[in-house]
Amino acid sequence: MKLLTHPTPIGSRFEAYGPSKLDEILRRFPVPEELAETIRLFSLVLPFRVNEYVLSELIDWTRVPEDPIFQLVFPQDGMLSKADEHALAKVATGPGRRAELPAVVKRIRQSLNPHPSGQLELNVPSLDGENLRGLQHKYRQTVLYFPQQGQTCHTYCTYCFRWAQFVGDQDLRFAVKEADELVRYLHAHPEVTDVLVTGGDPMVMSAERLRVHLEPLLAVDTVRTIRIGTKSVAYWPQRFVTDADADDTLRLYQQVVDSGRTLAVMAHYSHARELSTDIAQQAIQRILSTGARMYCQSPLIAHVNDDADALAELWAGEFTAGAVPYYLFVARDTGPHDYFKVPLSRAYELFAAAYRQLPGLARTIRGPVMSATPGKVIVDGTAEIGGESLLQLRFLQGREPALTGRPFFARHDRDAAWLDELDLLPGTPPDILGAVRSQLETKEDR
């Protein structure tokens, strides 16, 4: 690994700007007053957090409000129903109504976020009769690990509602306890070869803190791959280049690689703009120089990346940078879903049109994929069979391992946006039918 020393430019220290900074941000980057008012109002309900890099290098302010990164980060018109918007405006600005605000905010948030029922309970593992809340074990080889100190992000995406659970415990002793529980679980489950560290975003942690979570894994022989799910390479590439502990972070990565394990940075990129800056490219090169690999994934989001050329540019850019295009996800029914959703049929058309433009080696991208209760389901295409138009689907991962790899068909409904809205063909095998129906009972998954 070649570690270059970078002078730290003044003002490049990470600072999160929340709703209280909105007025200052809008003074520096003026938008039409009506839009500013919507942003102020909606940020009472929707997630809002941004940083200097996203503001001054990623957003194209001359294209606001259509700019994809602006759409990704700033709450705006259409993300709340007109009824909710009016109810909110009444208590936020109406004289003497301010005391009612928290209740209205809470009600709207709950309606946006059908609470993860079932799914969380479904995959929470236990050890010695005790539930391990920071873990999720759904697919045989892979455990998801959510360190509490990684439960926030460098910037929030407006379509994400995970931030509602962003309540980190900052106590170091807690981190040690969490890592210890994970290791005990892994010793009891030698079938687990992959640990996926996720959040929020684990890369909001300092190198020192991250080490508390990663180092103990290196003592578990059965763990062969460690993945880190992160948006930091897109939202704050400084994390790997100029932050005070950037070099320590890369040394930690290298230590994982030197242990003989695969370290995969699962980078969340939504748009090619996020690859366009020098520092974004430097961050990728520095990560790869440790021997870590990079895989890229993102959901398909209306107003942000529902454009075949934009997707092709994103995936080709990832490939050129040395990373592997991996998954294009279908957005789930949380947050302002009506604003952001792309129906399955349209998602497939966009995917296919982008895929056709890619060089063969960049066709490692798979999608559109629903990460649903019974497993990961890909839309493979449309087919005309016996005069009927069908959607062709396939399990990429099954909660029930026997489902993995199995194809199935549904009637081609142009409006269907999720698995539970599909009408499966008569004659679909009972195990597939049962698995897909289980989605009806537990709407939510991550």
Ligand SMILES: *Cc1c(COP(=O)(O)O)cnc(C)c1O
């Ligand atoms: C997507 C996912 C994984 C990883 O699946 P891969 O296909 O191996 O990338 C693991 N656990 C859960 C719960 C997932 O949703």
